[in-house]
Amino acid sequence: MKESIKYVTFDVTPKVCLRVIESSDTPEIKQEKKDYPFKLHNNVPVTIITSKRIFGFTIPKKYIWNGADIPRIFWRLIGSKTDNAFLIASMLHDYLLDNKIDIYSNVLERDISVKEYRRLTSLIFREVLKNSGENVIKSNVMSWCVDIYQIFHRGAWECQ
Numbered sequence: 597m598k599e600s601i602k603y604v605t606f607d608v609t610p611k612v613c614l615r616v617i618e619s620s621d622t623p624e625i626k627q628e629k630k631d632y633p634f635k636l637h638n639n640v641p642v643t644i645i646t647s648k649r650i651f652g653f654t655i656p657k658k659y660i661w662n663g664a665d666i667p668r669i670f671w672r673l674i675g676s677k678t679d680n681a682f683l684i685a686s687m688l689h690d691y692l693l694d695n696k697i698d699i700y701s702n703v704l705e706r707d708i709s710v711k712e713y714r715r716l717t718s719l720i721f722r723e724v725l726k727n728s729g730e731n732v733i734k735s736n737v738m739s740w741c742v743d744i745y746q747i748f749h750r751g752a753w754e755c756q
Contacts, residue, residue, distance in 0.1 A: 599646050600719065610638065610640045611636070613634070614634065615634065617630070633662065635659070655691045659687070661690040662686075718743040722738070722739030725739070
């Protein structure tokens with residue numbers, strides 16, 4: 597039986613702000629703020645309950661991310677990468693990817709394969725989208741697209 601997501605809970609509500617480009621910012625900082633426009637203002641403990649395990653971790657305050665990676669051509673159909681409906685789901689998914697070696701090795705203690713971890717991140721993304729009010733069809737399509745993208749970028753999935 598494949599692992600399924602039962603619950604994804606946040607112990608506190610994530611406080612997110614948009615990073616503002618200021619005239620005093622260096623060109624590098626300006627570009628970083630354009631590429632990663634969101635910033636977390638509080639520590640957010642996360643608990644994930646699946647059909648096979650319970651695990652948790654904390655997303656630290658000051659974590660920055662880029663929002664949902666939705667190609668511009670699909671914005672009218674799905675929504676833009678900065679859409680509020682995708683904000684928390686993209687934060688959690690990006691954190692799981694940015695910190696995959698730590699979470700895979702230390703939190704999950706290599707209890708699953710790298711392929712299963714990749715799939716699990718997509719399922720978590722879908723669950724948070726549904727919980728944030730997105731309809732089931734859109735959540736499933738977005739999760740499927742994320743999973744397909746990750747499958748074709750296997751090189752980025754090496755967990756030492």
